[in-house]
Every structure is written in structure tokens, then in C-alpha cells.
Amino acid sequence: MTQPPTRITLASDRYERLAQIRDYFPQAAGPDLSPPWQGGRLAALQRLSAANAEEYARTRNQLSGAVTGLSPYLRHGCLSLPETVADVRARFGKRGHKLIAELAYRDYFRQGWYRFGDAIMQPMEQPKVVLGSQPMPDFIAQGFTGLVCMDDIVHQLQKVGYVHNHARMWFAAYVIHWLKIDWRQAAAWFESQLLDGNIASNHLSWQWIASSFSSKPYLFNKENLLKFGGESWCRQCRVRCPFDASYEQLQQQLFTDAVGDEKPITHQLHPPKSSPKGVATLVWVHDEMLSPSHALSAFNLPALFVFDPALYQAWPLKRLQFMADCLAEMPEVEVWIGATSQVLARRTQGRILTQDTPQKALKQAVSELNMEWRPEPQLTAASLSDHQLMRFSRYWKVVEPTLIR
Ligand SMILES: Cc1cc2nc3c(=O)[nH]c(=O)nc-3n(C[C@H](O)[C@H](O)[C@H](O)COP(=O)(O)OP(=O)(O)OC[C@H]3O[C@@H](n4cnc5c(N)ncnc54)[C@H](O)[C@@H]3O)c2cc1C
Known part of the structure; x- marks a missing residue:
């Protein structure tokens, strides 16, 4: 009714206020918003001024690295992308290059969403390997895969709503390539749990990992997990590790045939x-x-x-x-x-x-x-072709000269 x-x-x-929202939305699932997360522009500006672009460039791939935590604020417009890039450039000049490039990734995906509409929720290109079509099993959302690393990522996602980029990549690769789950279902569920959830960054990242928006599937192994995630997960884990192999072995084990090409298969203009x-x-x-x-x-x-x-x-x-x-x-x-x-x-x-x-x-x-x-505040005045929007490297070639002066 x-x-x-x-x-x-x-x-x-x-x-x-938090209790008020709980009362207004009794059906809303999951726990309360938990520290250190608090919405609003003030919290966003504090995070922005704490961002250290040099440390970021050195450590961003580590789970313990100096990432900014800006994504929920950018998602809700507490900060605009142009003002964020301008701040980083003013404080760090060319040393802000890596952080600015990552911020541009957000713009790249978003421009793709404007250009192709909700077609980005379907494969953008033929995948380069055969993908699975299993439905999402309950044990994923319940965080009971048996693997301490994957279960911990699910718990972070559901409890806090923020997960480090590398952990997002590992989780998505596990779901798509090891479990052979239909990436579209998994991506929709994942996006709905994030504080920064948005279809562009989320679904196009899932597709990048799947290989329907990239030239090859993204894979990782135990060595990579240990290098960037540390040892605490593996120390507690009691099951045979499906990631403990070389990339060549994983490639053979996970994929039989290569298929597909780079031709875009979705073009839906507004x-x-x-x-x-x-x-x-x-x-x-x-x-x-x-x-x-x-x-x-x-x-x-x-x-x-x-x-x-x-x-x-x-x-x-x-x-x-x-x-x-x-x-x-x-x-x-x-x-x-x-x-x-x-x-x-x-x-x-x-x-x-x-x-x-x-x-x-x-x-x-x-x-x-x-x-x-x-129009929303634009990061650059560049107008981009479909071809440039199909790969970040091509997009970056066009926008870099104006973003990194
Ligand atoms: C499977 C998967 C799902 C994802 N889903 C989302 C999503 O729903 N919403 C979302 O905002 N991001 C998503 N990302 C991208 C990225 O993981 C997050 O933007 C980033 O982890 C947010 O944390 P941060 O603000 O500390 O990032 P930082 O590393 O500090 O980066 C600063 C800002 O740059 C942008 N950025 C950095 N890396 C990326 C990237 N790979 N793609 C796009 N923008 C990037 C973000 O706006 C981020 O806030 C996803 C990535 C993967 C692999």
C-alpha cells in the first residue's frame, strides 16, 4: 500500500537520526551505519584533506595501504569529482598522478553509463573465456564459503559496506571464475550492499574481471593474496586453498576455450x-x-x-x-x-x-x-567516442593532458 x-x-x-531512519524503513536489511563511516560534506572534506597522494601511489594496492575512502562521498555528491581532482592537483601537482588517474576511472565508468545506459548491466563485448551461468547460491550472501578470505570480505561488505579495491577484485574473480556464477546476479547483489554502490563502477568492474569489458579475464593466486593482503587470512584457514597455484595452472584449470572479441555488443543511447x-x-x-x-x-x-x-x-x-x-x-x-x-x-x-x-x-x-x-559537474570537456570508452587506456590518453597539467 x-x-x-x-x-x-x-x-x-x-x-x-539513525534510529529515525530505522523506524521509517523497518524492512531495510543489515546493521546500522558503523564508524568510521558518517555521511555528509564535512566528513567528506575531512577525508579529502587527509588524502595523501604520494603515500597512495606507493601503497594503494595493499589492503593496509593509504586509500582515501572517498567513494561513498563521491557516490552521493558530497564531493564533486572536479573539485576532488582540483584539490589533489593543487596539493600534490604531478605527484598526484596516480590518485587522479584512479579518480578518472570513476568518470570513465560513469561516462560509459551515460553513453550505453543500463545496457552496461549486460555483457559489453563477447567474453574472452567461457563464463559460468550458475545462479547465486545462498552461501555467498551468508558468508560461508569456507575460505576465511572470501568470508571476511563478505562480512565487511555487509557489516560496513566498504571493501578495498583489491579485495573487491579477488572476490569478484572467485565468484566468476572459480564458482562460475552468473556475474550479473553477483554484481547486482554486491552493488546493493556497498555504501558507494553505483552500477557504473560496479558492473563495469565485474565485466572487466569477467573479460566482457577487457581483453582477458582477471585472475589472482595465493601469492598475490599474501603479497597484498597479508598472512592473517591464510593462517586461520583450514580448507584446501583453491588459489594456491601458478597463473598458468589456474588458467588451464579454470578455462577450457577462449572465445570472443572486442567488438561492442551493446549500444543503447539515451x-x-x-x-x-x-x-x-x-x-x-x-x-x-x-x-x-x-x-x-x-x-x-x-x-x-x-x-x-x-x-x-x-x-x-x-x-x-x-x-x-x-x-x-x-x-x-x-x-x-x-x-x-x-x-x-x-x-x-x-x-x-x-x-x-x-x-x-x-x-x-x-x-x-x-x-x-x-549536467553534472564535468571532469573534462573532452567528448569521447564509443571506441575510447571501451578501454580506460584510450580514455586516459585523451583526458590525461588536461587532468595532469
Ligand atoms: C568488483 C568491483 C566492484 C566495484 N564496485 C564499485 C562501486 O559500486 N562503486 C564505486 O565507487 N567503486 C566501485 N569499485 C571501484 C573501486 O573498488 C572503489 O571505487 C574503491 O575501492 C573505493 O575506495 P576508495 O574511495 O578508498 O578508493 P581509492 O583507491 O582511495 O580511490 C579514490 C577514488 O578513485 C575512484 N576509484 C579508485 N579505483 C577505482 C576503480 N577501480 N574504479 C572506479 N573508480 C575508482 C573512486 O571514486 C575512489 O573513491 C568496484 C571495483 C570492483 C573490482
Whole structure:
């Protein structure tokens, strides 16, 4: 049954606020948002100023390395990508090269999402090896694979919602290449558990590992796990290690035939946008715009955010609480619970400003309304071809000169 739209006031006390979200979304799965994670621009700026690009370049592949933890903040718009890159460049100059390149990876995937739409949830190219099609077994989500490393990654994912990039790669490779699970199912589940979950970075990374968005499958072995993850997992593990082999042996054991080529198999462009009519009277703040310094606040229009059960009912509790933290720093934004289109239509008959997004569900939620989609802050002015968007190395060749001056 749909609830009538209700305006709510988020508690300024954080403890109360987290409890409030728990009450509003009794079906939301998983634990509360746990330290050190707290949503909002202030927390984002603290993380950004703590980021050390030189240490990052040296240690980022280690699980204990100096990674930034910026992804949940970039995902929700607490920080824009251009301002993040500008900060790194101002503080580190060319020594910020590696961190800027990784930040550009986010833009690369996101541009792919804008260009190809939700087709990125299906294979972009023929995979270069035969992939499995097993459905996701329950034991994965329950964290009972028997392998201490993989179970610990699942626990981190579900409890905290943040997992180091290398651990994400190991886990995805294990699921795709060892367990032969359909990567699309696994990717969707994985994305739904992350604080930084977004289809572009997530699904295209899964495809990169699978080899349907890369020239070969990504594999790892025990030596790699020990080198970058340390020994604590293996010391506790009591089962025969499926990763304890050379790459040649794994290649033989996991893949029989090579198939496929690089030709893109999905090209779904966004339909042209209709031009908005009338005078803008309202800003719709959606889940990628959660910053008090967002560019659209300059319009001085009433602004509102909607906790729409249709959009967020499958989100884990920690992520809803992260958004509530962000909104608590934006007192000028009205917060509502209800169906987005109903809330917006009730507040204005006029044109509604918002930031463009490749998220289909957000677009559908307001498809009947008079929307003006303003472009999100761009990392570069470069316009990229499909060919350049199919490989990061080609994309980077185009954007690097402007990003690393
Ligand atoms: C299977 C898999 C699933 C993933 N799912 C997501 C996801 O849903 N959302 C998400 O934001 N990232 C995803 N990533 C990419 C990457 O793992 C995370 O962005 C990164 O680990 C976030 O942690 P951080 O902010 O500490 O990263 P840092 O290493 O400190 O990097 C700084 C920023 O650069 C960007 N970045 C770094 N590495 C990558 C990368 N490989 N791809 C894209 N952007 C990158 C991120 O915005 C990140 O916040 C996924 C990677 C894999 C292998």
C-alpha cells in the first residue's frame, strides 16, 4: 500500500537520526551505519584533506595501504569529482598522478553509463573465456564459503559496506571464475550492499574481471593474496586453498576455450530529452546531490529530497542512514517520505530543476513531470567516442593532458 506523502524533520542528534531512519524503513536489511563511516560534506572534506597522494601511489594496492575512502562521498555528491581532482592537483601537482588517474576511472565508468545506459548491466563485448551461468547460491550472501578470505570480505561488505579495491577484485574473480556464477546476479547483489554502490563502477568492474569489458579475464593466486593482503587470512584457514597455484595452472584449470572479441555488443543511447517549459520553481535534490554546496543551491529555490520507498526499499539500512547524515547538513532542504512524483507535483506545477543522472530509476520516478536536467559537474570537456570508452587506456590518453597539467 502506498503511504500518503509526509514531510519529516531529521533529528539533529545523530543517534536519534539513525534510529529515525530505522523506524521509517523497518524492512531495510543489515546493521546500522558503523564508524568510521558518517555521511555528509564535512566528513567528506575531512577525508579529502587527509588524502595523501604520494603515500597512495606507493601503497594503494595493499589492503593496509593509504586509500582515501572517498567513494561513498563521491557516490552521493558530497564531493564533486572536479573539485576532488582540483584539490589533489593543487596539493600534490604531478605527484598526484596516480590518485587522479584512479579518480578518472570513476568518470570513465560513469561516462560509459551515460553513453550505453543500463545496457552496461549486460555483457559489453563477447567474453574472452567461457563464463559460468550458475545462479547465486545462498552461501555467498551468508558468508560461508569456507575460505576465511572470501568470508571476511563478505562480512565487511555487509557489516560496513566498504571493501578495498583489491579485495573487491579477488572476490569478484572467485565468484566468476572459480564458482562460475552468473556475474550479473553477483554484481547486482554486491552493488546493493556497498555504501558507494553505483552500477557504473560496479558492473563495469565485474565485466572487466569477467573479460566482457577487457581483453582477458582477471585472475589472482595465493601469492598475490599474501603479497597484498597479508598472512592473517591464510593462517586461520583450514580448507584446501583453491588459489594456491601458478597463473598458468589456474588458467588451464579454470578455462577450457577462449572465445570472443572486442567488438561492442551493446549500444543503447539515451532518448533525446524534451525541453522543459515555464519558470523553475523548485529543485529536486536526488541521491547523487547530497551536498549543501551543490551548484543548484545557487538558484535560491525551495529544494526537496524524497525518501521514496519505491526507490529505496531494497537499500540496506546503513546506506539510508548515510543519506540521512548528509541531509542533516542541509537544513534548507525539505525531506519527505512518499512517492517522488506525488511529492514534487504537490509542491509545484512549474518546472523542476535537478542534476542529470544515468540512473534510470530516478529518471522514471519523475518521467511525468516538467523536469530540467542540468549536467553534472564535468571532469573534462573532452567528448569521447564509443571506441575510447571501451578501454580506460584510450580514455586516459585523451583526458590525461588536461587532468595532469
Ligand atoms: C568488483 C568491483 C566492484 C566495484 N564496485 C564499485 C562501486 O559500486 N562503486 C564505486 O565507487 N567503486 C566501485 N569499485 C571501484 C573501486 O573498488 C572503489 O571505487 C574503491 O575501492 C573505493 O575506495 P576508495 O574511495 O578508498 O578508493 P581509492 O583507491 O582511495 O580511490 C579514490 C577514488 O578513485 C575512484 N576509484 C579508485 N579505483 C577505482 C576503480 N577501480 N574504479 C572506479 N573508480 C575508482 C573512486 O571514486 C575512489 O573513491 C568496484 C571495483 C570492483 C573490482
